Amino acid sequence: MSFADKKLEYAIFALVAVLIGGLGYLFKTPVQAVLANQDVVYEMPRPKSFLATLFGLGLEDREISRNYVNPFDKKKKDAAKKAEEAKKAAAVAAKTAQKTASTKKADDTKKPKVEARVVGNDQQNGLSGSDIANGANGAFGGGPTASAVGAGATSNQDQKDITADQWRSLISSQPTKENVGKLLAAYMNGDVDAGTFYEIVTDLLKNNKSETQALGLYAVASVYSSQSFTVVAANYDQLTSENQSTAHTYLLGYASSTRSSILLSAMKSSTAEVVDLALQVVIAGYQTAKTSSSSTTTDGRSRGNTVTASNVTSDYTKYVTQLQALAKSSDAAIASLASSALSQIQTIVASN
Incomplete structure (x- = not known):
């Protein structure tokens, strides 16, 4: 059968292809608008083909939104947070210690003092x-x-x-x-x-x-x-x-x-x-x-008392x-x- 005999079938196929391409073009604009509102757009890799180009599904002439995330930023923020928490903990501990010392000093002041007095040496640790x-x-x-x-x-x-x-x-x-x-x-x-x-x-x-x-x-x-x-x-x-x-x-x-x-x-x-x-x-x-x-001398000669x-x-x-x-x-x-x-x-x- 020649081309002339099948021209009706070819015409139908061509019409269907045009309709499909038109539908694809009509839906391309709203889809891209939705994708544009996303923070990160992930595209599945796809092969380049005639159909993709025909229906506007390729990546050509598209604006790609990219968001780069530094993996070390989180570590820096965590370290800074820990340092701040340690600083706050140290301040609280110092304040608590000062309060404890003040309380102890006040208690010691209230306690009665008992002094043990040993004859012979009140001022020194040992005897001179x-x-x-x-x-x-x-x-x-x-x-x-x-x-x-x-x-x-x-x-x-x-x-x-x-x-x-x-x-x-x-x-x-x-x-x-x-x-x-x-x-x-x-x-x-x-x-x-x-x-x-x-x-x-x-x-x-x-x-x-x-x-x-x-x-x-x-x-x-x-x-x-x-x-x-x-x-x-x-x-x-x-x-x-x-x-x-x-x-x-x-x-x-x-x-x-x-x-x-x-x-x-x-x-x-x-x-x-x-x-x-x-x-x-x-x-x-x-x-x-x-x-x-x-050098023995006499103490009180009138009494005759001798210092020996x-x-x-x-x-x-x-x-x-x-x-x-x-x-x-x-x-x-x-x-x-x-x-x-x-x-x-x-x-x-x-x-x-």
Whole structure:
């Protein structure tokens, strides 16, 4: 069949194609208007074809709306938000802390104050040389009584209930003048044994802090005994220079007629440091006694009252035997000190 025979069919097909193209053109404008109002337009990829071009479905001559989104903008905004929240939290915490501190200060102001007063040292953490020289004469030599030392401390019954381990724990965790005063009062009342007392004192003297060492000296300042002399002398080299000065003043307090037996006991010690300091005290005491005896004066000649020194040179003759033994010591320093003391004291023996 030729083209002429099928011209009617071809004409119908052409008419249908024109109608379809016209319909597509008519609907293209409203569809594009709707798409233009969208923020983001997503187009499905489509192949280029004759029909797409014919019906106006291609992308040619179209305006494409593009909206670029930076993926890092959200992270920056989140970071800034977190920083702002952290800043607000810190401000709230600071305000709360300030309020708490103010409340605590107000509470502390309202609380009644209890002051523990220990005789012999009100202003200092430990005793100075003048404190020792002016009245800390010891529990065994006319010093302050236990009740005076422990004024303001816990009651005697409370002190009796504290065990040795509790005393050690208390002084170790809270080494204060008040607590050491309580310990001293308990020891002088017999509520704490000597072993516990001197163990705690030794721990204080061995401490690296100067103020803690001073508390150890404070504890023994009112207790003149062989154990006190030994514990201070044995730890003398570990003390700071300031505390050594205080300890030296305390040890010189043994250069007295009433404490000669303590010095003799220290001179027989097996610890070289103790013997060394005992000899130094003997020599210093002898020189002081010699100076005092040469300057003895008469107080009120009309009454004939004579002022005599409590530390006199004649008392030092009791050290001669021990000094002779120490002069033969294998320790050169001890032998030298003993010989020096012996040569001075023997002049009194010869004169007598």
